[in-house]
Amino acid sequence: MKARILLGLAIAVFVAGTALAGQSCEPRKSKPVEIRSGLALAYKVQQHLDGQGARVAVIGRVGRDLSEYGLRYSHIGLALRDPSAGRWIVVHELNHCGRADSDLYDQGLGNFFLDDLFRFEAVVLVPSNEMQDRIADAIDKGAGRQVHEPRYSLIAHPYSGKYQNSNQWLLEFTAAMLAGGAPTRAAAHARLAQDNFHPSVLYLPPLKRLGARLFSVSTQFDDHSSEEWSSSRYKVVSAESVFAWFARVDRPMGQSVLTLP
Numbered sequence: 001m002k003a004r005i006l007l008g009l010a011i012a013v014f015v016a017g018t019a020l021a022g023q024s025c026e027p028r029k030s031k032p033v034e035i036r037s038g039l040a041l042a043y044k045v046q047q048h049l050d051g052q053g054a055r056v057a058v059i060g061r062v063g064r065d066l067s068e069y070g071l072r073y074s075h076i077g078l079a080l081r082d083p084s085a086g087r088w089i090v091v092h093e094l095n096h097c098g099r100a101d102s103d104l105y106d107q108g109l110g111n112f113f114l115d116d117l118f119r120f121e122a123v124v125l126v127p128s129n130e131m132q133d134r135i136a137d138a139i140d141k142g143a144g145r146q147v148h149e150p151r152y153s154l155i156a157h158p159y160s161g162k163y164q165n166s167n168q169w170l171l172e173f174t175a176a177m178l179a180g181g182a183p184t185r186a187a188a189h190a191r192l193a194q195d196n197f198h199p200s201v202l203y204l205p206p207l208k209r210l211g212a213r214l215f216s217v218s219t220q221f222d223d224h225s226s227e228e229w230s231s232s233r234y235k236v237v238s239a240e241s242v243f244a245w246f247a248r249v250d251r252p253m254g255q256s257v258l259t260l261p
Contacts, residue, residue: 030116035114037120037260040120041117041121042112042114043109043110045109048124048258049124055136056078056080056081056135057125058076058078059125060073061121062118063118069203071200071238073238073240075092075115075166076092076166076167076239078092078135078173079124080136080139087108087109088108089106090108091105092104092107092166092170093148093165093166100153100218102164102166102169120260121258121260122257125254125255127250127253129253131252135174138173143173143176144169146182147176149164151164152218153165153219154212154218155224155234156220156236157234157235158192158197159192160223162222162223163223164185167237167242168237172188172189174246175191175197195245198245199237199241200240201235201236202233203232204232243255
């Protein structure tokens with residue numbers, strides 16, 4: 001799959017050896033200790049994946065404090081081992097800063113954990129060997145791009161085709177792959193309904209909702225139902241809901257939480 005590649009210190013290292021997802025627009029220079037910690041966490045994830053003999057994994061990071069919503073991990077990506085280069089890359093969706101659209105990116109593990117993390121903690125799910133093979137094959141054939149929707153919303157409805165958030169892309173890519181046939185968002189939604197996918201529900205009271213509408217171009221509400229609007233409770237694809245779905249449709253080799261000492 002062709003996607004833009006973000007290059008940086010972390011890639012070089014590994015070649016040698018109120019939001020749910022997306023990226024912050026705040027100008028901020030990373031501190032040396034944060035860079036060291038991010039790279040150390042990435043290395044720990046790499047060592048874990050290599051030790052598991054994995055080729056594909058779903059990994060998550062704590063980019064923001066989501067505890068008020070009962071959530072922990074803000075963003076997930078597909079980690080794939082590139083045997084020819086002897087390193088890991090992460091394929092994931094990111095929204096463009098200050099805009100309501102997104103694209104797919106390939107990054108090194110280090111870059112993935114250098115995004116101003118709230119907590120230096122990673123969650124790693126290693127799918128079954130069969131699932132790993134199918135995901136890697138689908139990525140190679142460009143299926144990830146076929147289910148990507150550039151129109152972005154942080155709280156995109158799980159079954160609406162109007163918008164997509166970062167965690168939703170990974171979920172829909174995998175669901176479309178399992179559905180068979182042409183990889184489309186419609187096929188993914190049909191498979192998720194068949195699997196009785198359980199989205200997370202966020203409580204966004206009127207004042208918080210108003211702030212999102214006024215100040216964030218990446219938060220849309222018009223794909224949600226009137227019932228959700230009146231109750232201020234919105235269904236959304238979270239990292240936790242994706243991990244729970246994987247546990248139900250696959251027999252993962254394991255799920256681990258990795259932190260720095």
